[in-house]
Amino acid sequence: MITSTTGPQPADFADVRATNLAVVLRFVREHAPCSRAGIAASTGLNKATVSSLVADLIDRRLVRETGLTENRVGRPATMLVLDGSPYAAIGVQIDADSVSAVATDLAGERLLTWRRAFSGGDSVNQGVAGIGAIVRRVVNRMAKEERQVLGLAVAVPGLVDAQGAVRHAPSLGWHDADLAGDLTKALRDPGFPIQVDNDANLAALAEQRFGAHAGAGDLIYLTGEPGVGAGIILDGRLRRGGLGYSGEIGHVQLDPVGPACHCGRRGCLEAMAGIGAVLGRTPEPAEVQLEIEETVRLARAGDARTLARFESAGRNLGRGVAILANLLNPEVVILGDHYVPLAPWLLPAVRDELDERVIAAGAGGCQVVASTLGHDAAALGGAARVLDSVDSGRLPGGLSRIP
Amino acid sequence: MITSTTGPQPADFADVRATNLAVVLRFVREHAPCSRAGIAASTGLNKATVSSLVADLIDRRLVRETGLTENRVGRPATMLVLDGSPYAAIGVQIDADSVSAVATDLAGERLLTWRRAFSGGDSVNQGVAGIGAIVRRVVNRMAKEERQVLGLAVAVPGLVDAQGAVRHAPSLGWHDADLAGDLTKALRDPGFPIQVDNDANLAALAEQRFGAHAGAGDLIYLTGEPGVGAGIILDGRLRRGGLGYSGEIGHVQLDPVGPACHCGRRGCLEAMAGIGAVLGRTPEPAEVQLEIEETVRLARAGDARTLARFESAGRNLGRGVAILANLLNPEVVILGDHYVPLAPWLLPAVRDELDERVIAAGAGGCQVVASTLGHDAAALGGAARVLDSVDSGRLPGGLSRIP
Structure with missing residues (x-):
C-alpha cells in the first residue's frame, strides 16, 4: 500500500565527499576571497575535512590560493578564490x-x-x-x-x-x-x-544564476519571441514535468472567441499578447528587431493607436501572468527578449491585471520585471x-x- | 555576481546518520519483510552500518524483527518489518x-x-x-x-x-x-x-502516498468541493510557491464573458466547472451530497438536460486541466471529492479537451482519473x-x- 519517492537517498562515503566538494566549491563561488577557517565556520564541516577538500579542489584547478590574508587577530590565513582558468x-x-x-x-x-x-x-x-x-x-x-x-x-x-x-x-x-x-x-x-x-x-536558469533576481527560489521566465514559452523554477530547481514538456503557456486560451492563432485555435496567449499582438502583425524573423524599434519610437511620440495596442497586449499578458501567479505563486515573473524594450508600456497593464485577478493579497508577492540579460539569455x-x-x-x- | 541556492548542502556526520536512518526506514516501509543483508545490497550502505542503523530503529520501536527467515542458501536471516505500534x-x-x-x-x-x-x-x-x-x-x-x-x-x-x-x-x-x-x-x-x-x-500528499497513482513524481489533485483548488506535486514534492499560495486554479478565467462567479469576476473555472455548474445551482453545504446523488440518478436515467450540463461542465473542466497539462506536464491529474461520483460523465469530455488543447502529443502523457481515496482525502x-x-x-x- 505504501510507496514514496520523496524521501532522502542513502549517503555513502564517496557521495558524502562529492557533496562536500561541491559545497566548498559553491561557498568559494559565493564568498571568495575566503579562508579555510571561514569555510569551516560557515559550512559546519570540520577544519581537517575542509583542508582536504580544498587540496582536492586546488589539485583540480577549480580553486586557487591568493596572496591576500584576512585582517584579523592571530596567524594570517591564506585566502582562496575560484580558479577555473583551465x-x-x-x-x-x-x-x-x-x-x-x-x-x-x-x-x-x-x-x-x-x-x-x-x-x-x-x-x-x-x-x-x-x-x-x-x-x-x-x-x-x-x-x-x-x-x-x-x-x-x-x-x-x-x-x-x-x-x-x-x-x-x-x-x-x-x-x-x-x-x-x-x-x-x-x-x-x-x-x-x-x-x-x-x-x-x-x-530561466540564466536568470537564476546571473539575473537581477538571481537566487530567487520561485522564478518564471517568459520568452518574448514570436512564440511565448515559460521556464518554471520552483523551490530552486527547474520543473520540467513528467516528460519534459512543461512551460507551454503560449497556447493557453484567454478568450474562446479571441483572435485566430497560427496554431488553428482562437484566443491563445500568443495571439493576444505575443510580439505579433504588440506590433499589430507578425513580421519576418529578420524584421522583428527593426519593427519593435519603430513601434517604440511611435509610442514615445505618443501615437494613440500604438499606445492602445500596447495597453491591450499588456492586459492580455497580465491575464496570462495572473494564471501563473494563482497556480504557482512565484516570487518573480521575468519578461524576456523582445518584451524588454516594450516593458515600460506593458508592465503597468500587466500589474493592474495581476492586482485584479490574483486571489492572494498583493498578487501573492509576485513581482513582474523585464529581464536584464539581453537577447542571448538562453x-x-x-x-x-x-x-x-x-x-x-x-x-x-x-x-x-x-x- | 554569482549566487545560487540550488546546490547540495554540506553533509556532516550527524546529518549522514539521520539521512541513512531515514533511508533504511523507508526501505523497510516499501520492501518489508526484508533482511539486513537485503537492505545493504539495495541501498549501497555497508553491512556494519546497516546493522547499527537497524539497531537504532529497533530501539526506537520503528522497526521490529519477525520470526521469518529468507528462503536462501546459507545462514537464515532474521527478517525486519515496520513496527510503529507505539x-x-x-x-x-x-x-x-x-x-x-x-x-x-x-x-x-x-x-x-x-x-x-x-x-x-x-x-x-x-x-x-x-x-x-x-x-x-x-x-x-x-x-x-x-x-x-x-x-x-x-x-x-x-x-x-x-x-x-x-x-x-x-x-x-x-x-x-x-x-x-x-x-x-x-x-x-x-x-x-x-x-x-x-x-x-x-x-495531493494523500494521493502520493496512498492513492492509485502513489509514487508518481508529477501529480496534481483537484478538489471537487464547491470551490476548486489544486495540490501540485512536481518532482516528488509539494510545490507551495514563494509564500505558500500556489494551487489557486478556481478563479482562473476561462471566458471573459462567461457566467458570473461568486468572487465578482466572470467565467472563472469554479463558475464554469465547479459542483455548482454540474448541478445547475449551488446548494447549501449540507445538501450537496444528496443533490449529487439525485443528479447522478437523472444522468443514469438518460435525462437530456442533466447529460448536457455534465458534458458542458466536463468540457470546461477539461479546459482547466489543459492549462495544467500545458504549463506543468503532470503524469496524472486526479479529480477528488464530489467530482468522483460524476467522473464517468465528466472524464470523457475532459479527455477530449485535453487532446484538443495540449501542445505535446498524447496530452503530454497526462492521465486524468477519479480519486479512489474518498471524501476525507485531505x-x-x-x-x-x-x-x-x-x-x-x-x-x-x-x-x-x-x-
Whole structure:
C-alpha cells in the first residue's frame, strides 16, 4: 500500500565527499576571497575535512590560493578564490534567424559571445551542420586559451523531451530530432557532454544564476519571441514535468472567441499578447528587431493607436501572468527578449491585471520585471546549466582522483 | 555576481546518520519483510552500518524483527518489518459543514476515522473549540492504545501561508487566523507539532502516498468541493510557491464573458466547472451530497438536460486541466471529492479537451482519473504529512539517542 519517492537517498562515503566538494566549491563561488577557517565556520564541516577538500579542489584547478590574508587577530590565513582558468562552459541558442554561442569560465564570466545567421527553414541536417560549425570554432578558441570544455547545452525554441530530443519546434520546422546525438556525431565525439533543452528553461536558469533576481527560489521566465514559452523554477530547481514538456503557456486560451492563432485555435496567449499582438502583425524573423524599434519610437511620440495596442497586449499578458501567479505563486515573473524594450508600456497593464485577478493579497508577492540579460539569455543559460552540473558535484576529472 | 541556492548542502556526520536512518526506514516501509543483508545490497550502505542503523530503529520501536527467515542458501536471516505500534499520525480536515479526523499508524494503516458536524459560519474561536474537541478525543483514544502522537496536520479550504496562518477561507468566513497557534493553546501544548495546510495540498500528499497513482513524481489533485483548488506535486514534492499560495486554479478565467462567479469576476473555472455548474445551482453545504446523488440518478436515467450540463461542465473542466497539462506536464491529474461520483460523465469530455488543447502529443502523457481515496482525502493527507516528516529523518525521540 505504501510507496514514496520523496524521501532522502542513502549517503555513502564517496557521495558524502562529492557533496562536500561541491559545497566548498559553491561557498568559494559565493564568498571568495575566503579562508579555510571561514569555510569551516560557515559550512559546519570540520577544519581537517575542509583542508582536504580544498587540496582536492586546488589539485583540480577549480580553486586557487591568493596572496591576500584576512585582517584579523592571530596567524594570517591564506585566502582562496575560484580558479577555473583551465575550464569553459558553452551555451548555444537557436533562433528562427540566428544561432548564438556564449562561453563562460567557471565563475560565469563571459569569455566570448558570437552570433551567426541561421535559416529557420533549414532541415535538421543543415541546422546541425550550422550549429556544429559555430561550436567547433568556439571549442578551437577555448583550446587556444588552454581551457577544457566542461560541456555544451543547446537551447531550442520548442518542445524538448526529458531525454533532450526535439519533439516539435514549429519556428524551425523540426520534428522528432535527436539533436544531441546528431551534434555529437557532427563534432566527432568531442569528449564533453552535450545537452539539449527548451529555450525558456535555459533562460530561466540564466536568470537564476546571473539575473537581477538571481537566487530567487520561485522564478518564471517568459520568452518574448514570436512564440511565448515559460521556464518554471520552483523551490530552486527547474520543473520540467513528467516528460519534459512543461512551460507551454503560449497556447493557453484567454478568450474562446479571441483572435485566430497560427496554431488553428482562437484566443491563445500568443495571439493576444505575443510580439505579433504588440506590433499589430507578425513580421519576418529578420524584421522583428527593426519593427519593435519603430513601434517604440511611435509610442514615445505618443501615437494613440500604438499606445492602445500596447495597453491591450499588456492586459492580455497580465491575464496570462495572473494564471501563473494563482497556480504557482512565484516570487518573480521575468519578461524576456523582445518584451524588454516594450516593458515600460506593458508592465503597468500587466500589474493592474495581476492586482485584479490574483486571489492572494498583493498578487501573492509576485513581482513582474523585464529581464536584464539581453537577447542571448538562453545561450547564457546553456552555460549556466553546464555550471549547475559542476556545482551539483559532477566535477571535472571525475572522482577517480579522490584518495 | 554569482549566487545560487540550488546546490547540495554540506553533509556532516550527524546529518549522514539521520539521512541513512531515514533511508533504511523507508526501505523497510516499501520492501518489508526484508533482511539486513537485503537492505545493504539495495541501498549501497555497508553491512556494519546497516546493522547499527537497524539497531537504532529497533530501539526506537520503528522497526521490529519477525520470526521469518529468507528462503536462501546459507545462514537464515532474521527478517525486519515496520513496527510503529507505539505511534500515531493525526490528520484533520475542515469542511463547510463537518470536521473529519483520521489517525494512522506508522505504516499508514488507518486506526480511526471520525467525523462530526461543524458550522462553517462559526467564528475562528468556535472553530478552534470544535476542532480541539475532536482532536482531544483522538489523542485520548491513542493514549489508551499506548500510542505516542507524532504530529497533527489540519487541512483548511482556503489560502494558507507558508507559516501555516489561514489568510482567507471564504467558505468558513475566516481571515488571518493563526490556527496552529490557537489549536496549540486549546490543546494546552500537547507535546506534538501542529501544522496547518491547504486542503488540496494535503489531499495531493494523500494521493502520493496512498492513492492509485502513489509514487508518481508529477501529480496534481483537484478538489471537487464547491470551490476548486489544486495540490501540485512536481518532482516528488509539494510545490507551495514563494509564500505558500500556489494551487489557486478556481478563479482562473476561462471566458471573459462567461457566467458570473461568486468572487465578482466572470467565467472563472469554479463558475464554469465547479459542483455548482454540474448541478445547475449551488446548494447549501449540507445538501450537496444528496443533490449529487439525485443528479447522478437523472444522468443514469438518460435525462437530456442533466447529460448536457455534465458534458458542458466536463468540457470546461477539461479546459482547466489543459492549462495544467500545458504549463506543468503532470503524469496524472486526479479529480477528488464530489467530482468522483460524476467522473464517468465528466472524464470523457475532459479527455477530449485535453487532446484538443495540449501542445505535446498524447496530452503530454497526462492521465486524468477519479480519486479512489474518498471524501476525507485531505484528513488522510494530514496524517501523510506527519509521516513525511518521519520519512525525511525527523524521527521520534530525536537524534539525542544516537551513540
